[in-house]
Amino acid sequence: MATYKTRAQFVADDLRRRILGGEFKGGTQLRQDALAKDYDVSRIPVREALLTLEAEGLVEFHAHRGAFTTELSVAKIRELFDLRVLLETYVLRHAIAGLTEADLKKAEDILLKYDEALNTGGEIDNWSEYNFAFHQALYAPAELPETLALISQLNTKSDRYIRMQLLYTQEIEKAEKEHHGLLELARQGEADRACGLLRTHIQEACEGIVTLLEERAKQAEEL
Amino acid sequence: MATYKTRAQFVADDLRRRILGGEFKGGTQLRQDALAKDYDVSRIPVREALLTLEAEGLVEFHAHRGAFTTELSVAKIRELFDLRVLLETYVLRHAIAGLTEADLKKAEDILLKYDEALNTGGEIDNWSEYNFAFHQALYAPAELPETLALISQLNTKSDRYIRMQLLYTQEIEKAEKEHHGLLELARQGEADRACGLLRTHIQEACEGIVTLLEERAKQAEEL
DNA sequence: TTATTGCAGTTTGTATACAGTGTGCAAAAT
DNA sequence: ATTTTGCACACTGTATACAAACTGCAATAA
Numbered sequence: 252m253a254t255y256k257t258r259a260q261f262v263a264d265d266l267r268r269r270i271l272g273g274e275f276k277g278g279t280q281l282r283q284d285a286l287a288k289d290y291d292v293s294r295i296p297v298r299e300a301l302l303t304l305e306a307e308g309l310v311e312f313h314a315h316r317g318a319f320t321t322e323l324s325v326a327k328i329r330e331l332f333d334l335r336v337l338l339e340t341y342v343l344r345h346a347i348a349g350l351t352e353a354d355l356k357k358a359e360d361i362l363l364k365y366d367e368a369l370n371t372g373g374e375i376d377n378w379s380e381y382n383f384a385f386h387q388a389l390y391a392p393a394e395l396p397e398t399l400a401l402i403s404q405l406n407t408k409s410d411r412y413i414r415m416q417l418l419y420t421q422e423i424e425k426a427e428k429e430h431h432g433l434l435e436l437a438r439q440g441e442a443d444r445a446c447g448l449l450r451t452h453i454q455e456a457c458e459g460i461v462t463l464l465e466e467r468a469k470q471a472e473e474l
Numbered sequence: 475m476a477t478y479k480t481r482a483q484f485v486a487d488d489l490r491r492r493i494l495g496g497e498f499k500g501g502t503q504l505r506q507d508a509l510a511k512d513y514d515v516s517r518i519p520v521r522e523a524l525l526t527l528e529a530e531g532l533v534e535f536h537a538h539r540g541a542f543t544t545e546l547s548v549a550k551i552r553e554l555f556d557l558r559v560l561l562e563t564y565v566l567r568h569a570i571a572g573l574t575e576a577d578l579k580k581a582e583d584i585l586l587k588y589d590e591a592l593n594t595g596g597e598i599d600n601w602s603e604y605n606f607a608f609h610q611a612l613y614a615p616a617e618l619p620e621t622l623a624l625i626s627q628l629n630t631k632s633d634r635y636i637r638m639q640l641l642y643t644q645e646i647e648k649a650e651k652e653h654h655g656l657l658e659l660a661r662q663g664e665a666d667r668a669c670g671l672l673r674t675h676i677q678e679a680c681e682g683i684v685t686l687l688e689e690r691a692k693q694a695e696e697l
Numbered sequence: 698t699t700a701t702t703g704c705a706g707t708t709t710g711t712a713t714a715c716a717g718t719g720t721g722c723a724a725a726a727t
Numbered sequence: 728a729t730t731t732t733g734c735a736c737a738c739t740g741t742a743t744a745c746a747a748a749c750t751g752c753a754a755t756a757a
Contacts, residue, residue, distance in 0.1 A: 306529030397553045
């Protein structure tokens with residue numbers, strides 16, 4: 252991981268944010284020239300940013316036609332969430348085995364900070380990061396960096412769909428409750444029950460997204 | 475995935491081959507200028523290739539110091555192989571559920587082709603590809619492309635260590651027998667036993683690599 | 698009318714050129 | 728002798744420039 256920020260890194264980070272934020276719908280072409288003007292850089296760092304995003308699965312290059320944002324089929328979304336269940340329950344189980352008070356406190360702090368943000372002004376843009384930060388804090392004690400990297404990758408790929416769901420439904424409070432539940436079960440060392448809760452937490456989010464996409468597809472057909 | 479080949483793609487493919495082939499030891503600096511001269515291209519496609527390899531985990535960029543090949547710790551190698559066990563048994567189970575005669579034949583063809591290559595001249599360079607092709611053929615019927623992509627990623631990361639092991643030990647015949655065993659169990663629909671065999675197949679390879687690395691480290695200390 | 702060919706415009710992919718930053722050695726200071 | 732300062736070199740990261748390739752439209756042919 253490049254730990255410093257070049258122009259290319261900056262563009263990649265911002266483009267990622269914009270794509271995940273829904274600014275570009277799936278399948279839109281990203282013109283290098285336009286983006287270069289946008290960020291007031293040359294096309295070189297833009298290309299490098301797009302290559303990074305390609306590796307993350309957010310865009311695809313086509314021959315001499317440039318980069319397009321990817322669109323996931325329902326089948327692929329289901330697959331991604333199934334993988335998340337597999338990997339996240341695996342890592343949660345390992346984390347619970349070697350959990351310290353300090354670890355629990357860290358996760359709780361993030362959760363409380365999020366509670367507060369939710370009560371004051373509910374910025375949806377930040378939710379995704381809070382959510383991910385909480386999960387990572389809970390998983391960190393497992394000390395499985397490669398696994399966490401894979402999970403992070405899966406989350407990035409599915410992130411914009413999660414946002415979409417949250418925009419249209421009131422799932423945040425539900426997720427919030429489940430997070431508190433997860434933390435409590437982890438504290439009690441109830442690995443099986445914690446993993447069970449995590450599984451349904453992820454699966455139900457998936458079903459919500461699929462339902463939403465299918466409704467949207469039906470609406471599009473009616474035009 | 476970019477499905478066409480630019481200069482950058484070509485450089486990336488060849489560099490990957492060279493890194494995985496062991497030409498560069500872990501931690502060596504890859505100078506853009508030198509590589510550009512090597513491939514008779516400018517530094518731009520070289521940079522892009524290195525960025526691609528960074529995403530694959532084969533090199534790392536450091537601020538204004540360029541790209542270095544990565545070196546995996548024993549702990550990370552263990553983690554990668556544990557992940558392979560988790561993901562590959564998962565996908566094998568799905569594959570066996572919907573296996574057709576045609577699928578079995580495809581996997582068997584690859585295996586026999588490899589048998590033949592082994593008996594005639596035993597090119598070690600190709601083994602890695604044969605091995606991966608066989609596993610992929612066996613997993614393909616699961617129709618889980620994202621999962622297969624992740625598995626492919628894990629294999630790329632650990633590939634050079636697998637090669638290393640095969641160079642120093644006579645593990646090929648053993649792997650070969652296990653592949654035949656896997657195919658047979660898959661044909662009989664014995665998912666549990668197939669997954670069990672796959673697990674030990676991967677875990678034993680891991681232990682072989684770790685042993686080899688520790689021996690090598692000890693030798694290095696004695697200098 | 699429909700299909701085909703050719704051309705202009707646009708965009709990509711890459712080479713060349715340049716500025717900024719890190720590295721290492723040498724000379725000076727303590 | 729050890730540390731510090733300065734400078735030259737080397738390499739990276741990026742801007743600019745250019746050639747190849749694709750797209751879409753128009754003109755021509757069937």
